[in-house]
Amino acid sequence: EIVMTQSPATLSLSPGERATLSCRASQSVSNNLAWFQQKPGQTPRLLIYGASTRATGVPARFSGSGSGTEFTLTISSLQSEDFAVYYCQQYNNWPPWTFGQGTKVEIK
Amino acid sequence: EEHLVESGGGLVRPGGSLRLSCAASGFTVSGNYMSWVRQAPGKGLEWVSGIYNDGSTYYADFVKGRFTISRDKSKNTLYLQMNSLRPEDTAVYYCTRDSGFLYYYMDVWGKGTTVTVSS
Numbered sequence: 001e002i003v004m005t006q007s008p009a010t011l012s013l014s015p016g017e018r019a020t021l022s023c024r025a026s027q028s029v030s031n032n033l034a035w036f037q038q039k040p041g042q043t044p045r046l047l048i049y050g051a052s053t054r055a056t057g058v059p060a061r062f063s064g065s066g067s068g069t070e071f072t073l074t075i076s077s078l079q080s081e082d083f084a085v086y087y088c089q090q091y092n093n094w095p096p097w098t099f100g101q102g103t104k105v106e107i108k
Numbered sequence: 109e110e111h112l113v114e115s116g117g118g119l120v121r122p123g124g125s126l127r128l129s130c131a132a133s134g135f136t137v138s139g140n141y142m143s144w145v146r147q148a149p150g151k152g153l154e155w156v157s158g159i160y161n162d163g164s165t166y167y168a169d170f171v172k173g174r175f176t177i178s179r180d181k182s183k184n185t186l187y188l189q190m191n192s193l194r195p196e197d198t199a200v201y202y203c204t205r206d207s208g209f210l211y212y213y214m215d216v217w218g219k220g221t222t223v224t225v226s227s
Contacts, residue, residue: 032211032213034213034214036153036214038153043202043217043218043219043220044153044202044214044217045217046213046214046215046217049208049213049215050213055215087152087153089153089213089214091206091208091211091212091213092211094158094166094212095155095158095166095167095168096155096166096168096169097143097155097158097214098155099152099153099154099155100152101152102152102153
């Protein structure tokens, strides 16, 4: 089973700042990596798939990069609606599909 | 537009059973890869089970032998039969549509149904 590790656990930033979230896989997942956003009490929402492709309707301030074992989600300028928990997930080696433990982006 | 609506959650005693349903609209369950993902209170996301469009089924080790995934083409609905439930199965259960080619990511999610296992 591939273990996904996200860092940091919590990111405290102000609106307008840049957010950089990291995700590491215990072995290569090629570019088969997705990012999800989850707001309190809401369903997870697909943001990025294929490590760098934005899902339909996702604003351009969200970007993904990386391949192999190291991945990054960048939010170029945080908006109020971006404060949420973000999960990475690998879908290269399955089953099982595995998720990271999440990074909470909170208002500083 | 594609939608998934889960139902069937509730309170059940340890050792009991529940059957979750997930009704799809805007696409066919039988023509897609589908999964169940759960989230325990205050915890992260955890894949539970999946079914391919060819009918192949897959399970996480922690539910193997206890849960069964299935689908009904005529009702366009996905199911998760959960037996021998344990307190650690307490979670919100989401169904997802999985898209892609050879490698499948979860692009459509339902709002989830809550399962509570407690005496």
